């Protein structure tokens with residue numbers, strides 16, 4: 008048993024996944040469901056604003072097997088209001104469907120139909136006739152009635168940034184770039200839909216729902232329905248994808264629970280793909296104005312970043328990201344202003360690297376534009392503006408390997424063959440361009456609790472109510488337990504995704520590895536210490552040895568001096584079966600009540616106080632644009648990433664490459680097309696994501712980044728790093744290939760000719 012952490016290991020649930028035996032969150036049979044659960048289907052609103060004036064249920068009621076059609080007439084007043092998760096509550100949308108006759112957005116839930124079979128539920132749902140009185144709806148940035156608010160008026164903690172006098176510095180700059188950029192609405196589209204299955208056992212409720220925060224679903228549902236949280240159990244096994252969705256409590260969860268209670272029978276809801284576009288969250292469209300000033304040496308003298316994002320009318324939530332763009336490069340004069348535009352749509356939500364994907368598209372495109380203006384290599388421009396400290400707060404970066412990423416990436420990619428002239432490289436009809444961009448993401452961490460059990464037979468169990476979202480955390484926990492408890496990795500059982508386990512937080516913000524592995528290290532240390540104390544007590548086999556010198560390694564409790572004690576004997580000194588502890592990890596410098604907040608299902612992601620800790624990357628793209636048709640191909644993407652200690656290079660590189668492919672989609676394919684208030688492509692036939700035919704060579708490299716300051720293990724997390732900046736690298740390469748600057752995503756064939 009050598010050290011596993013830091014070495015590549017296939018994910019422990021991989022074989023089950025690829026052979027079809029893995030149990031996903033939507034899969035487990037419902038408890039107590041004799042004759043099977045009743046099946047539910049949703050009816051969603053055809054109008055975007057107004058009210059319901061009546062229902063005609065006669066056709067639905069003729070469908071054999073129909074059990075009930077629930078509308079606001081049945082459920083009004085049954086679901087108490089609960090704030091958004093990011094505003095101190097639990098929900099991912101403050102809108103409560105079936106609360107009243109009011110329609111707040113297109114595609115909101117207006118009825119829940121329950122029947123003996125899925126087919127009957129679908130047929131009856133399709134037969135529900137709803138009469139509406141429509142009112143004008145504002146659905147986008149420029150719609151009449153859209154309300155623009157300063158972000159600081161929406162979110163109490165938000166501050167726009169003012170460093171120096173950016174306007175004066177701009178006016179005095181030798182070189183200036185002023186440009187506007189736009190990014191589209193996107194939907195997460197995990198293969199596993201937003202299912203909910205509820206079963207009551209007396210006053211106890213069990214909910215099976217794919218989610219990345221079982222605690223928020225538990226406590227949110229309890230608050231909505233007036234239940235004791237201890238009587239609500241939420242189970243979420245392996246997730247069939249989320250990409251940032253499946254966070255917090257969904258609007259439909261309480262409705263399914265209420266239906267199950269009224270019908271005295273478990274109820275299962277599988278919404279349609281189309282409905283998942285409106286009952287869940289989305290990445291909001293964004294608009295950016297970037298003004299950059301530079302001196303004759305290519306040093307930035309001014310940065311202005313004004314950004315607007317869409318949000319709903321009913322939540323104090325909107326994406327924000329100018330804190331990252333303002334702190335990326337050295338610059339003496341910075342001004343940011345962020346605004347939210349409230350429209351008649353559901354609340355947006357986080358989608359992988361929520362702010363960085365759109366905000367860095369804008370900044371990293373503008374930096375490229377400045378490089379061309381100055382006649383400088385864009386990597387050289389970044390080097391001249393590299394900084395070891397935050398230009399806004401003056402705090403140091405805990406590590407700053409940005410240029411190391413550019414250097415490693417440039418070498419692997421072959422950046423040296425770039426000809427510094429747009430349109431200079433050609434292969435027959437194909438115009439060839441190379442582009443690059445930075446990827447950065449602040450490191451987040453939260454509290455977590457975890458049960459660590461080490462048995463005398465050399466097996467171990469790790470249990471925490473966190474989640475395997477597909478990132479490989481199960482594997483990392485097994486590897487860590489094997490290393491730190493001195494047992495075989497296949498003897499470690501990892502249990503996740505169930506509120507019956509010790510509470511942990513949201514699997515989000517790329518924080519899963521930083522939280523859980525630091526919690527595991529603490530738990531294993533405590534187990535080891537418990538054994539060492541017992542083994543060194545007077546009269547015990549290792550009496551007289553200092554307990555802190557002993558470690559669990561290869562089935563033995565041993566120290567540098569003298570013989571060790573076999574693990575089985577050491578465990579039996581404490582308990583005949585096993586030693587078990589509950590580790591309670593709270594990050595240094597975090598809020599004092601972090602563990603309490605966690606036990607109540609609140610969100611507790613924190614950033615370090617005394618330094619900026621970021622993960623870094625450099626993205627490189629080779630783009631071919633067909634001179635006649637405008638077709639854009641991306642034969643090659645290279646990314647070099649620095650994210651602290653990388654615990655499993657295999658799962659890390661898989662995540663990074665997956666993110667890069669998603670970045671290709673962000674640049675060229677992904678967009679939810681809106682026609683007024685309605686989404687026009689709400690299915691996987693017309694919502695485009697990269698397929699194998701779109702993807703060329705994807706190469707990801709890991710750049711060493713020892714960072715002892717960021718957290719005890721030096722972990723940064725890299726779940727979202729891979730997608731960031733790819734869109735800008737591709738847009739910059741399109742410019743290099745064609746001399747056409749494209750500032751609005753996605754870049755399509757029709758934009759190129």
Ligand code: MOS
Nearest residue numbers: 251358359515516
């Ligand atoms: Mo991420 S979308 O902050 O899990």
